Amino acid sequence: MASGLAEESELAVNPFDGLPFSSCYYELLEQRRALPIWAARFLFLEHLESSPTGVVLVSGEPGSGKSTQIPQWCAEFALARGFQTGQVTVTQPYPLAAMSLASRVADEMDLTLGHEIGYSIPQEDCTGPNTMLRFCWDRLLLQEVASTRGPGAWSVLILDEAQERDTVPTDLVEAACQAVLELCQGEEAPGDVLVYLPGEEEISLCCESLSRELGKLAVPGPPPQVLPLHPGCGQAIQAVYEDTDKRVRKIVVTHWLADFSFSLPSIQHVIDSGLELRSVYSPRIRAESQVLRPISKCQAEARRLRARGFPPGSCLRLYSKSTLELEAPPLPHPKVLEENLSSLVLLLKRKQIAEPGECHFLDRPAPEALMQALEDLDYLAALDDDGDLSDLGIILSEFPLPPELAKALLASCEFNCVDEMLTLAAMLTAAPGFTRPPLCAEEAALRRALEHADGDHSSLIQIYEAFVQSGADEVWCQARGLNWAALCQARKLRAELMELMQQIELPVSQPAFGSEQNRRDLQKALLSGFFLKVAQDIDGSGNYLLLTHKHVAQLSSCCCYRSRRAPAQPPAWVLYHSFSISKDNCLYIVSEIQPQMLVDLAPPYFLSNLPASESRDFLNQLREAASEPSAETESSSPREYGDGCVLQ
Secondary structure, X not given: XXXXXXXXXXXXXXOOOOOEOOHHHHHHHHHHHOOHXXXXXXXXXXXXXXXXXXXXXXXXXXXXXXXXXXXXXXXXXXXXXXXXXXXXXXXXXXXXHHHHHHHXXXXXHOOOEOOOEEEEEOOEEEOOOOOOEEEEEHHHHHHHHHOOOOOOOXXXXXXXXXXXXXXXXXXXXXXXXXXXHXXXXXXXXXXXXXEEOOOHHHHHHHHHHHHHHHOOOOOOOOXXXXXXXXXXXXXXXXXXXXXXXXXXXXXXXXXXXXXXXXXXXXXXXXXXXXXXXXXXXXXXXXXXXXXXXXXOHHHXXXXXXXXXXXXXXXXXXXXXXXXXXXXXXXXXXXXXXXXXXXXXXXXXXXXXXXXXXXXXXXXXXXXXXXXXXXXHHHHOXXXXXXXXXXXXXXXXXXXXXXXXXXXXXXXXXXXXXXXXHHHHHHHHHHOOOEOOOOOOHHHHHHHHOOOOOOEHHHHHHHHHHHHHHOOOOHHHHHXXXXXXXXXXXXXXXXXXXXXXXXXXXXXXXXXXXXXXXXHXXXXXXXXXXXXXXXXXXXXXOOOXXXXXXXXXXXXXXXXXXXXXXXXXXXXXXXEEEEXXXXXXXXXXXXXXXXXXXXXXXXXXXXXXXOOOOHHHHHHHHHHHHHOOHHHOOHHHOOEEEOOOEEEO
C-alpha cells in the first residue's frame, strides 16, 4: 500500500481533483523532495497503516518539513480508503499558523484553498463540502468535539507542534496581559512597559483587556495608561511621546514596527511574544499572505535592550531559549524579498540604473518575482517591444502610486472621469475606510447612508465627498467609525495628484459623480488598470474564482454587497482592489463589472494566458465574437493625450 501511495505524486493527473498538474506543482515537488522529512515518507506510511494503537509519533528538527508534508501523506492515506471515516484534520496551537499552513499545502498539492484544502479559525470557516484536508485551531476543534456525540468525523487527526501545548501559552494576548498585571501589582518594578505582539488585532485585544482589568486593580497612585502603537493609530501615536504625570505608568502595546524606529527612554520593562505577523507577497498568485513567524535573533536582542536603564529593568520572553536558538533567523527578512516588485522595476527602468536581472541587489529577489513584475508592466503597456519603458510607462513612473492604479488614473483622461478617479486613487492609497464593525444600530445606519449602490469603489468616493462637506470634522468621522487621520491624508494626496496631472498637462474633466455615464466611465477606467484583479462567482453563492490563479475567495464582511439588508444575489463578476490569502481569504474593495467590458479593455494576450477555467473560456468566446469585422469598435484603437501619452 505504501509504495502505491508514494507513486500518486508522480501521476500526470491530480488524484484529488482529477485535473492535470500545473508546472508549478513539479517545481514545488522538487523542493519537497529536498526536505529532511521526505526520507521518512515510506516509513511513516507503513507505521500509519500498521500501528496497532492507531497512533504515530513523529519528532524532528524545526524546518524539516513535518507541518507541511505529513498532512499531505495522511491525505494520500485517506484517499486510498475513500475517506470512509471523514476528512484529515490538522490541529494548530495558533489560528494564524492554521491559515498559513493551509495556504502553503494547497499550493504544494495543486488544489484550491477553500475547496479541497481548508482551515477553521475563530469567525472564519474557509472550508466546503469537498474539503478533505482541514487545518484547525485547537480550541475550535475542542468545541466541535464537545458538541458532537461519538468519535470525531476524521480519517486521520494530526496534533501538530505537540510540545507547544506544554511549553508556550496558546493565547499570547492572555499571557501578555497576565505579565503586565503582575508587573503593575509589584511595587518593586516601577517604570513604563513595552509589550510586543504579532499584529494589530492582538494589539487591540490586549489594549481592551488591559484597560478593563487595570480598572479593577488596586494599585497606588493613578491607574496606568494603556497606549496602542501601530500605523493604524494615526495621530493618536503622539500620546505615546507626550509628557504626562510622571506617576502615571505607560503601557505601550506594539509590534515589529517598534523594533528599530521607536524610542522611549522611560521604558524599563519589555514583554516579548517572539512572533511577528507580516504581509508577504506571492508573485505566482499575485496576492499577499499574512505570515506568522518567529522574530529574528537581531530583533530579539534589540527588544531586550529596550529594558536598559537605571535602575535596571526586565525583559520577559514568552518563548523558550531553544525556540530562539533553533527557529529564529539571524536577521529580519529583507523587505525586497517579500513585496510586489512592479513599482521597483518601473523605477529601475525609468532611472536606467540597470536591467532588473543585472541589478546588484544587497538581497537578490527571486527570479520569478522579477519576471512577474515585468509581465505585469507589459500587460499595462508600460514596456515597449524591446522591454524598455514606453511613453505610457514613463508617465506611469511619475505618479507615487502602484502601476495599476496609475494606469487607471491615466485612463480616466480618456473616459472623462478624472475628478472621481483622483478621489478614488487618494482613498485607495491613504484611507482604509471603516476602521471597525459598527458599535450600535445608530452607527450602522450612518454607515449605510454612505454606501453606494455601484459598489465599494463608488462608496469610497461618496465617503470622501461627505467628509469634505462635513468640514473634515473629526467628530463626524468618529460617529461613523472612520479614520479621520487617514481621510485627511487622502485629501492631501488628492491635491498632490491633481497638481502633478496639471504639471504633466493631462486633461482634467469636470465632476460628474452619480450620473449613469460617469458610472460606466469609472468602471472602464478601473478595468484599464485592474484587469488583473477580476473574479467570477462560480456557484451563485458568493464563492469567487480569481481569474489569474486557482484560488476561491469570498467578499469581506465590510463589503457593501454583504451589508445590504434585503437578501440579494452576489454580483456575478467583480473587480477587487486587494486579496489576502491567509488573513480571511476575502476580497477587499469590490465593485461589479460586466465581462464584455473586461474583454474590450484587457490586452487580448492577457486573456489567452489565463489558466484554464470556464471563466476564461467564456471571456474568449466574447472576445471572438467581438473580433468579427462587424463587431469592431472604436475602443480597439489607442488614443493619445499629452506628449506621447498613449492609452492602450
